Amino acid sequence: MKKYFIKVFGCAMNVADTERIAGWYEARGYRRTEKPREANEVVIVTCSVRQTAEDRVYGLINNLAKYKIPALPAGRQNTKYKIILTGCMLRYPLKYLKEKLPNVDEFVKISNFKFQNSNLHEHSSKVCALVPIMEGCNNFCSYCVVPYARGREVSRPFEEIVCEVEGLARRGYKEITLLGQNVNSYGKDFPPEEKRRFLNCFNDLNHCIKNLFATLLRTLHKIGGLEKISFLTSNPWDLDDNIIEAMALPKIDRYLHLPVQSGDDEILRKMNRHYTAEDYLKLVKKIRTKIPDIKIGTDIIVGFPGETEEQFQNTVQLCKKVGFVKAYVAMYSPRLQTAAYKLVDEISHKEKRRRWKILDDLINKNPAQNDKFLSYVR
Ligand code: SAH
Ligand code: SF4
Secondary structure, X not given: OOXXXXXXXXXXXXXXXXXXXXXHHHHOOOEEOOOHXXXXXXXXXXXXXXXXXXXXXXXXXXXXXXXXXXXXXXXXXXOOOEEEEEEHHHHOOHHHHHHHOOOOOXXXXXXXXXXXXXXXXXXXXXXXXXXXXXXXXXXXXXXXXXXXXXXXXXXXXXXXXXXXXXXHHHOOXXXXXXXXXXXXXXXXXXXXXXXXXXXXXXXXXXXXXXXXHHHHHHHHHOOOOOOEEEEEOOOHHHOOHHHHHHHOOOOEOOEEEOOOEXXXXXXXXXXXXXXXXXXXXXXXXXXXXXXXXXXXXEEEXXXXXXXXXXXXXXXXXXXXXXXXXEEEEEEOOOOOXXXXXXXXXXXXXXXXXXXHHHHHHHHHOOHHHHHHHHXXXX
């Protein structure tokens, strides 16, 4: 029997892709193995968001290549797996990738693994299923490769998602996590007639509606058997009142991931994030007024080009005011293709690390202190 092995790097979207790739292989009669040496095909789902993520892929491929040397001494088994690379590193020109990664046998765009409804494949968790609701991103934050790696925003059809989640509930899933780079703008890309069709049947027309995310949450909320609905990731500027109202429904997760990236207005502007620190704090306050028990986590980048100590301190202040329950703090990594790549990455690794530690200690190592601040923005 043929076997496949998958290694995944990066975000929840990649994990969801992995589940679908697994489904693709299973449908062809392959079995999964956790040992690459047993596999006929080794698939690596890559992340390109930071250089360190790419470095790990290079390291893994070097290791894998050691076991697929064509002519091994007599008596030693020759492993003949094929190495297949997919995921966000495919944003680079193929010629460049082939040169940099000569041991990779095939480069396959993620869209070439023909995806099917997630009811047709197993989920890595038996309790919580990952459900992608959109692909890509239109925001072009100046540091970020996602719009290049995953293309423009495309929302999955509304009924398809509802149908998929109904199926998951029937199969006993109690929790789902809706996935997208910017879930709050779900449906923004649908033609107006399409949007109106859904809004009419849900009587939402009184609201000024730009997206269908709130409508999607309300619809999924009615599905029997489901107990918890989470979603990743929210962008502060698309999180409108209508969404906040839907978030207050009882089955919606009381954890909200709301990346702020920086607490300094000038840096936020340079990052092409469309809000100020004050806008963010006001939004947090509005959410907490409506949903008092909500916990908020975030993503932050330290050492963005030109970030002064004072600007960094503005981020520290914002974090203290919000009282995040957790934060993914990243040291800025210049990425080819992005707008910020043109800026000089002048902050040393040592200094980035110092700033990283301050925030990591404040937010992730100090929950007690955090709690003290939780009431601040209420
Ligand atoms: N769609 C999500 C984030 C996707 S990337 C959002 O809009 O928030 C995940 C996280 O990686 C980002 O939130 C950011 O904090 C970090 N990141 C992205 N590009 C980066 C870069 N060039 N250097 C360092 N961190 C980066
Ligand atoms: Fe990247 Fe910004 Fe899109 Fe998030 S919103 S994926 S950070 S471009």
